[in-house]
Amino acid sequence: MAKVKKYEMTYNSEHYTVAANDIIRGKQAMTLQTARLIRLLITQVVKEDKDLKTYTCKISDLANFLNVPKNNLYRDIDRICDCAQKSIVYVGTGNPKQPWKRFNWLSMSEYDGNGNLTLRLSDQIKPYVLELEKWFTQYQLKNILEFNSYYAIRLYEIIKCEDGATGGMQSKLEFEVDELRQYFDCEKKYSAFKDFRKNVIEVAVREINEKSDLWINPTYKKTGRAITSISFEIHTNYQNLKKE
Numbered sequence: 001m002a003k004v005k006k007y008e009m010t011y012n013s014e015h016y017t018v019a020a021n022d023i024i025r026g027k028q029a030m031t032l033q034t035a036r037l038i039r040l041l042i043t044q045v046v047k048e049d050k051d052l053k054t055y056t057c058k059i060s061d062l063a064n065f066l067n068v069p070k071n072n073l074y075r076d077i078d079r080i081c082d083c084a085q086k087s088i089v090y091v092g093t094g095n096p097k098q099p100w101k102r103f104n105w106l107s108m109s110e111y112d113g114n115g116n117l118t119l120r121l122s123d124q125i126k127p128y129v130l131e132l133e134k135w136f137t138q139y140q141l142k143n144i145l146e147f148n149s150y151y152a153i154r155l156y157e158i159i160k161c162e163d164g165a166t167g168g169m170q171s172k173l174e175f176e177v178d179e180l181r182q183y184f185d186c187e188k189k190y191s192a193f194k195d196f197r198k199n200v201i202e203v204a205v206r207e208i209n210e211k212s213d214l215w216i217n218p219t220y221k222k223t224g225r226a227i228t229s230i231s232f233e234i235h236t237n238y239q240n241l242k243k244e
Contacts (some may be wrong), residue, residue: 009057011065013142015043018183020128022053024137024161027090029185032150034083036066038100038105039121039153041119043127043141046232052130054108054120064111066145073176077117081109091128135223137161143212151184151200152207160215163234174221174231201230213237 017039030038044055059077061071073080085108090100108120121129132208139160158180162173181187181196189198200217209215215237221229 004054006146009040009055009062009119010042011040011061012043013065013145015141016138016244017042017141017144018045018129018132018136019139020132021135021137021161021164022091023089023125023220024157025183027182027185028087028154030087030105030150031080031083032148032153033066033080034087035069036145037062037080037084037106037119038087039144040065041106042129043123045121047131049130049242052121052123052126054118056116056118059111059115059117074115077111081111081117084109089125090116094135104199106200137164140213142216146211149203149207149208152204154184155180155201155204156214157209158214159208159216159232159234172231172233174229178228180230193212197227209237211240213241215239 019042023118042054056170059073060070063073066073084106087105089103089105091103093099093101094232103124104122105125106119110118113120124151136162137151137157139156144156147153147156154155159173177193177196178187180201180238184200186196190199197220205216207220211234215235217233219233220227221231223229
């Protein structure tokens with residue numbers, strides 16, 4: 001068997017995470033650290049790439065970049081790798097009889113026990129990150145790195161996706177609550193809307209407003225007595241941009 005060529009992971013929060021809109025709009029569930037790791041891995045893909053690559057990094061360097069204690073990352077790396085390997089993204093098909101295609105994010109996540117981690121995106125992800133010419137979402141990694149909530153990452157991505165699809169001209173975006181639950185893979189979790197609002201929407205909005213280039217304000221809309229959709233007013237967060 002031919003030896004797999006490995007590339008050193010590069011760390012630059014100014015780099016862009018670029019992915020097809022279909023995968024951004026998909027249903028995803030993973031831990032916060034796994035989400036950050038996968039987004040970092042996606043930033044390694046550049047426009048000139050014709051195929052996916054295998055990347056290696058030192059746990060100590062990764063901990064520094066993600067701003068997490070090294071001891072914690074060494075302790076948790078096996079669990080993070082397991083989660084990354086098992087994490088599935090559901091991409092819509094438009095077919096009501098078979099509404100989702102299911103892909104694993106990674107084909108390889110290996111820790112050698114000596115401080116080195118090796119990662120590779122799944123070949124099934126290729127069409128969603130390689131040679132994208134249109135219908136994609138991009139954002140700088142720095143805008144999600146400080147989030148302490150996975151839901152903040154997902155809401156940020158969805159807003160960037162839908163706002164970008166309209167040329168960034170919309171100041172408001174509206175989503176059905178059921179639609180948002182799918183994005184967060186929360187169709188059964190936080191079944192009472194008050195819990196979904198408190199633990200998902202409010203947490204995500206607060207983090208986005210405090211730590212990213214967006215400022216958003218949600219308005220909850222009712223059908224009868226039930227809240228069925230959420231409208232987000234969207235602005236550039238100039239206050240946060242001035243901090244850079």
